[in-house]
Amino acid sequence: MSRQESVATGEYGECSAGRLEGHNLKSNFGVRGWSIIVIEGLLIWIAAGVQVHGLNIIVPTLSSAFGIDSKTLLFWATPASWGGVVSAFALAKVCEWKGIKFTILLSLIICALCFGLMGTWATVISFVLLFAGVNFFGTGYGYVGGLMMIANWFPRKKNLALGWVTMGQTMSTALFVPALAWLFESFGVQNGFWGVSLAMIVLAVVVAFFVRNTPEEFGCSPDNEPMSAEEIERSRREQEAYVCPLTTTQLLGMRDVWLIGVASGGVYVVLVGVLSQLVPRLMAMGYDLHTAIMYLSIAAFIGVPGSYCWGWIGQKMGSKAGIIFYSLWWLGAVVLNMFEFNPVTLWASLIMIGFSFGGATNLTTSIVAEKFHRGAFVKAFGVIAPIQGIVRCCSFAVLAFGLTYLGGYAGAYALLAAIAVIDVLLFWMTDLTPVD
Numbered sequence: 001m002s003r004q005e006s007v008a009t010g011e012y013g014e015c016s017a018g019r020l021e022g023h024n025l026k027s028n029f030g031v032r033g034w035s036i037i038v039i040e041g042l043l044i045w046i047a048a049g050v051q052v053h054g055l056n057i058i059v060p061t062l063s064s065a066f067g068i069d070s071k072t073l074l075f076w077a078t079p080a081s082w083g084g085v086v087s088a089f090a091l092a093k094v095c096e097w098k099g100i101k102f103t104i105l106l107s108l109i110i111c112a113l114c115f116g117l118m119g120t121w122a123t124v125i126s127f128v129l130l131f132a133g134v135n136f137f138g139t140g141y142g143y144v145g146g147l148m149m150i151a152n153w154f155p156r157k158k159n160l161a162l163g164w165v166t167m168g169q170t171m172s173t174a175l176f177v178p179a180l181a182w183l184f185e186s187f188g189v190q191n192g193f194w195g196v197s198l199a200m201i202v203l204a205v206v207v208a209f210f211v212r213n214t215p216e217e218f219g220c221s222p223d224n225e226p227m228s229a230e231e232i233e234r235s236r237r238e239q240e241a242y243v244c245p246l247t248t249t250q251l252l253g254m255r256d257v258w259l260i261g262v263a264s265g266g267v268y269v270v271l272v273g274v275l276s277q278l279v280p281r282l283m284a285m286g287y288d289l290h291t292a293i294m295y296l297s298i299a300a301f302i303g304v305p306g307s308y309c310w311g312w313i314g315q316k317m318g319s320k321a322g323i324i325f326y327s328l329w330w331l332g333a334v335v336l337n338m339f340e341f342n343p344v345t346l347w348a349s350l351i352m353i354g355f356s357f358g359g360a361t362n363l364t365t366s367i368v369a370e371k372f373h374r375g376a377f378v379k380a381f382g383v384i385a386p387i388q389g390i391v392r393c394c395s396f397a398v399l400a401f402g403l404t405y406l407g408g409y410a411g412a413y414a415l416l417a418a419i420a421v422i423d424v425l426l427f428w429m430t431d432l433t434p435v436d
Helices: 003-009 030-053 055-066 070-080 083-098 100-117 124-153 158-210 229-241 248-252 255-276 278-284 289-317 319-337 343-355 359-371 374-392 395-405 409-429
Strands: none
Touching: 030 055, 030 100, 030 124, 030 158, 055 070, 055 158, 070 124, 083 100, 083 124, 083 374, 100 124, 100 158, 124 158, 124 359, 124 374, 158 289, 158 359, 248 374, 255 278, 255 319, 255 359, 255 374, 255 395, 255 409, 278 289, 289 319, 289 343, 289 359, 319 343, 319 359, 319 409, 359 374, 395 409
8 A cells, every 4th residue: 555545544644643654853734734733822822821820810810809818719729620620521522522623612612701701700609610611611622622633633743733832832821921911900800801701702713714623624634745635535534434433431441541641640740840839949049039930931931942842852752752751851850959059050940841841731642642543532532631630630739748748849849750750650661552
């Protein structure tokens, strides 16, 4: 069978997707492909902002405007964020039944409504319900539908495509909070929330016109590879007719599903553990708040080229080797944070941490796509992502235990270092032979 025939029959786009033959490192995605990358970059930028980074200003703003204790809001933000864990399974099912594009549109519209109402309904109960909705549907368009879209469009260049996409997530760390603060200052609290909602609605319109579930629906080929119109049409029909033979029960019985899910969650435990304490850690070492925040912003900007580099590394080495290297990189960054900073170790730490911002989303998604081809990815990701999310939610408990019982930051970072080592071992044990 020729290479073009294998593309058309699905072998190129599916089973061999994880083999990365030739390690194609060129970002020649085509006009349609680049539009998908830019759109997902915007989706993940706003999703990360409304779910995570925005809390830095949402909590104090609501507290000041409506007289609600900020600690109470911050406490309830944690259980509300579990909406994202539930979403990973539930909206993956919607992707299976109704398609990726439908799921993204539905999630954008409902998330916009929930986020806008956060500035209108001023009670703790409404905050919990609405923020849970923001997390549920923000995960739906940014991290479920959006990442599935990338896996469908770029089965062999997923690492490279995600390297560009995750620049949006990284920039959210530096830009979303000041953008939201400007909206609050310029238009008031209530209108400020609706301003972000309006941006989501605009994105929904863009998705409606410029997104399809697969490149074949646009008359394009996966990864922008050379294919004739007849071959693309044949591939489109096969993709539409494909029914994944795997059930949720079967996936839960697979050893590699659990290895990937638990180890990927461990990656986020380390990432969240370090990032959430970077400012307090610097302040505990004598830096003032503004300086600490400035260093965090510097790290975020370092993460922009870092996002592409991790995509390149994953594409060159393969997702398994790439994510093992990534975990070892985090191990080095964590070890640096276990000791008192001097100017050299401070900047080495900031560079290593900042460089790693976008790698987690890229590599933890790519490793799933390398194990499960285009047709099976939707179902497999809907099982693995919740496992990952449950483990990720343990990050603050790990930090609290280390800070309380193991002598402060040194003990907490020692725990994170141990988790990074466990991640390496679990990924090393994972068999990425594609499931057909």
